[in-house]
């Protein structure tokens with residue numbers, strides 16, 4: 001039987017302008033309808049930040065740090081935290097998360113929701129302890145990189161168990177793709193949450209608590225944890241992450257066509273440089289982990305050869321490392337790791353930054369940018385010193401780098417001409433994950449139709465969502481229809497409060513554990529309805545913020561162009577197809593002409609109050 005602290009959604013609202021702190025509890029009915037994470041985050045954002053009148057850097061914008069039922073329990077990987085805000089890269093909703101400890105520590109210190117409002121009168125740090133919340137001047141921490149900041153702040157604040165979320169110079173200087181960095185190497189990245197935090201003059205939040213658990217480790221939790229671990233280990237993805245971490249994508253992305261290379265201009269790179277066998281010669285690794293994670297797939301590495309020999313850093317995930325190696329034409333893996341470290345230290349979203357770097361290099365190589373334009377920076381493929389300087393200049397808004405604050409789409413528009421054909425971005429105006437999503441049409445729509453601008457789910461058969469037949473990869477109507485089901489299950493992984501790698505398999509073990517924590521009696525069907533509710537509410541919010549069907553369809557030419565060489569050249573011959581979009585809308589109960597959730601869909605999901613907001617005519 002369940003035991004320990006029952007799940008209620010305890011909220012604290014911090015007005016940074018006045019210093020006023022208000023505590024409350026979210027009503028149980030709303031909590032069950034939205035569960036946690038992305039779900040409660042978008043519900044609060046929808047109700048409290050009207051995107052028709054508020055801009056991302058306005059004091060009226062809010063940042064919502066949101067935990068979820070699994071957070072802080074012994075469920076594996078349950079340290080994840082979710083952030084919702086109105087983001088500056090797209091002017092649409094931000095919904096982003098990081099692993100680590102922050103979500104667990106929020107629950108340990110006593111809050112499932114932290115809402116940040118207003119703008120601090122001076123640069124500040126928020127200290128959250130068991131016995132109170134304090135706003136301190138940021139003082140000596142201003143301008144500091146995120147690695148040093150976390151070390152120094154944690155030493156200063158002390159306490160038994162800590163977790164920090166902070167911004168670097170990129171966030172301070174309102175770079176539209178600035179991230180919030182958590183717990184040494186975990187990043188709340190997509191759509192500029194770090195810039196919104198910077199606009200509020202908040203350099204860091206640190207939690208310091210004497211508590212380390214929200215459950216008492218009863219027998220049924222032990223069995224449920226074991227079931228969840230078994231289910232996760234049995235999946236191909238889980239098995240890879242457990243053994244070799246996400247760098248295994250260099251070996252496994254089928255069939256090596258998913259490694260992004262030179263701004264998607266080619267799919268040919270020196271595979272041997274990045275093979276597992278070669279990686280082991282480059283890196284001396286000590287494993288580290290996140291809250292309640294036995295897999296410990298992260299680690300600290302020492303580089304053993306190449307220009308960066310002797311450099312010690314957190315091992316990057318596949319995406320940033322691909323960003324600073326293959327995607328910028330660099331074969332020196334040690335230099336790639338060094339640039340990942342700098343990128344996180346300055347406080348950038350590595351995904352957007354990777355495609356900013358690869359775009360300007362391609363423009364330089366093809367004569368669209370000159371040395372005069374770049375202030376003397378030789379932005380050639382593989383030039384890691386020039387990219388190091390570029391990152392510093394962007395973060396501090398200096399010289400040529402100072403013009404690159406707006407992300408890939410805005411840079412294409414600034415350079416103009418052929419650059420408009422080189423940029424890699426979705427219709428929302430956001431670069432994809434640093435994977436070549438064009439490896440299959442089913443993967444391509446993962447980003448193209450993602451409400452959050454980050455992972456949105458792959459189209460494929462899955463009986464849990466009613467996709468029972470095999471998928472025909474040339475049937476675009478079926479791809480759209482299936483993705484409409486798949487991505488409901490996919491977004492729920494951002495609602496539960498656990499690392500994606502432990503919730504990407506079957507829903508049953510996860511839903512069972514949530515019932516143990518909450519005392520609910522949910523089944524998979526009710527949880528899928530939660531997913532549909534969250535998805536339609538997020539779409540309605542984005543419609544209010546200016547998203548249209550036409551904008552969603554306007555994926556950049558380079559992103560929509562099938563691979564020109566490499567393993568899938570001639571195999572993948574078409575990516576963009578209107579049938580995918582329209583069948584996706586139909587499956588979700590959205591209007592095919594406008595992509596708006598239909599009134600009957602909103603009523604069915606208990607979202608009647610949304611109807612007048614988006615169906616004014």
Ligand code: SF4
Nearest residue numbers: 077099290293297499
């Ligand atoms: S699998 Fe990796 S990212 Fe996920 S919780 Fe474990 S160490 Fe963290």
